[in-house]
Amino acid sequence: DVKVTQSSRYLVKRTGEKVFLECVQDMDHENMFWYRQDPGLGLRLIYFSYDVKMKEKGDIPEGYSVSREKKERFSLILESASTNQTSMYLCASSLTQPGQETQYFGPGTRLLVL
């Protein structure tokens, strides 16, 4: 079974704080992804990585950065948290092989920025 874990289920931070969200997968997947989910907007891709130290911007990268120093770990960083970054953050991982593109998600981190 693929397991994707996220460092926190719930987080409360103050405006201007630097926030780190960590994601770890145990299936040797090449690809890792960070999404946010907001009501009526579905899942929006923030950043993804298809290899160690590689990163690609998704649809809404502004205000975020990422780090992938090891294959199993992908971190999302909010440099200076703002109230409009209050959301559910979801991490996912996948293989690259054709027919194996399914992304497997972690349980999510609900972030509240006050």
Place this chain on the structure above:
Amino acid sequence: DQQVKQNSPSLSVQEGRISILNCDYTNSMFDYFLWYKKYPAEGPTFLISISSIKDKNEDGRFTVFLNKSAKHLSLHIVPSQPGDSAVYFCAAKSGYGGATNKLIFGTGTLLAVQP
């Protein structure tokens, strides 16, 4: 520009009946489609997928149909059960490898199955 659209935000169905969830896409380069189910406060879980070389894929109570000419796919759940109540997302991708590995998600449809 929304490349994957789920035009019904919600759907209510009686237990035992068929649930049909719809998804439209605009990018003719999409070659792989997936459906995910999401309960509140949990991550999405993979349900079923279909390659563009097929027009139907079935897994137990779940069947996905793909109509490439109409750029439309649908998920059928038969029979529907109260435990199927969740938000359903369709997703699509094109190509393999590198920066093409990302999925494009729709906005989701909330399915409520009434006992």
